[in-house]
Amino acid sequence: MPTRPPPGCSRANDTLRAGAVAPARDILARDEMTPTDQILRGRLLSFARRPEGPEDRDAYTYLEDGALHVANGRIVARGTWDEVRAAAPEVPVVDHRPHLILPGFVDTHIHFPQIEMIASWGAQLLDWLNTYTFPTELRFDDPDHAAAMARAFFDLLLSHGTTTAVAFGSVHPQSVDAFFTEAARRDMRMLAGKVMMDRNAPEGLRDTAQRGYDESRALIGRWHGRGRAGYAIAPRFALTSTPAQLQAAGALAAEFPDCPVQTHLSENPAEIAATRALFPDAPDYLGIYESHGLVRGNTLLGHAIHLEPREIDALAERGARPVFCPTSNLFLGSGLFDDAGLRARGIVPGIATDVGAGTSYSMLATLSEGYKVLQLRGQKLHPLAAFDWITRGNAEVLGLADRIGTLDPGTEADVVVLDSRATPDMALRLSRAESLSEELFALQVLGDDRAVAQVYVAGRAQLGRDRADVAHAAA
Ligand code: GUN
Ligand code: ZN
DSSP states (O other): OOOSOOTTOOOOOTTOOGGGOOOSSOBOOGGGSOOSOEEEEEEEEEESSOOSSTTOGGGEEEEEEEEEEEETTEEEEEEEHHHHHHHOTTSOEEEEEEEEEEEOEEEEEEEGGGTTSSSOOSOOHHHHIIIIIHHHHHGGGSHHHHHHHHHHHHHHHHHTTEEEEEEEOOSSHHHHHHHHHHHHHTTOOEEEEOEEOOSSSOTTSOOOHHHHHHHHHHHHHHHTTSTTEEEOBEEOOGGGSOHHHHHHHHHHHHHOTTSOEEEEESOOHHHHHHHHHHOTTSSSHHHHHHHTTOOSTTEEEEEOOSOOHHHHHHHHHHTOEEEEOHHHHHHTTOOOOOHHHHHHTTOOOEEOOOTTTSSOSOHHHHHHHHHHHHHHTTOOOOHHHHHHIIIIIHHHHTTOTTTSSSOOTTSBOOEEEEOTTSSHHHHHHHTTOOSHHHHHHHHHHHOSGGGEEEEEETTEEOBSTTTTTSBOOOO
């Protein structure tokens, strides 16, 4: 497999030191953040289930002049402005009108150590891993580098409106320690796990079956359930694990049934052929994970594009979760995800960025590319279903819909505020929009981090950008 970048596209500037990374946007320091007892006023949108279309009004709540009362990190009340204000007349108000207020976005598959190598040229999966990914992940051996990248990672997520993600670390446990340390500092609900990989990777990126087990177990002990952290057991994919390591990952999964399992499945034809050659006795790719106890209701399977009929049966039977990663699938030329085909079998997929093979941190951009992938499949993604997907739908895939993903009272106050007129092209399009669905579709197709006016984590505003245009008045 080629290991050198193509001419004219050499690897990122190695002289850029981690400490030199600037914040993605104007992220507030903790002592600058507003108190959490406040009322957010704006146009509220929250989903109760996946809408079947615009007429499916029972599937969502939309309040034109709505308000959320947020206190101690949670949503205390939701209603019309008049109702919420009358019940809490003394509480300070942040007036976000005319913007939309939604639950913070949820990204169900992203690689934390790949943020430096997003947009690396010209390869499909296996060459891309060897040429760009593995050399970049080697650097996470250094805890200082991991800590600097964790700061940049969470700045990027927040500026794009994402408040929860499920991340792969590198093989180094210190990468996951840096990740959760930074997430805890920001009080963010985050899931992650160190990748387990004991073959087909360079020296320095390999653990062993035993070490992968021991290190993962120690990380679970340190982080799982601590504050808002959750550990996701992460055998990277069958190609980089021996059967002994998959066995160890399965043992860990059995010991910790509430830890999600995350891995990759059937992303690319060359990957599938190499995997089948390594496991000739398995019925198919998914069968390898099944025989090691890794496929269950809280298993997240990135990509799941080129599936055999038996694999689809098994996904349906076990309730496992394929994860659609549209920008990545287009970027690496991997293939077209069959969303409708899987849903017809009762399978509920997640949707995710998969940065660094994915090309944007924005869940809006992810929906836009998802729409186009499904067009090529002859399938329709309605904007109401799309916005449900990146909020409540992904939270449900993670088994967290009672805590995040909606604006329901009692849930955690992770909230995004969207400006549908953030750019001249969006403003022009919105001047002709006649429905909420049209507005959402314009946001999805044209929007990105520029449309994120504010984001709240556990009730605290994170971005400095809109302070000037928001009245913090006790109206
Ligand atoms: N399969 C195994 N590792 C990876 C990865 O880092 N990115 C993608 N897209 N696929 C993978
Ligand atoms: Zn991935």
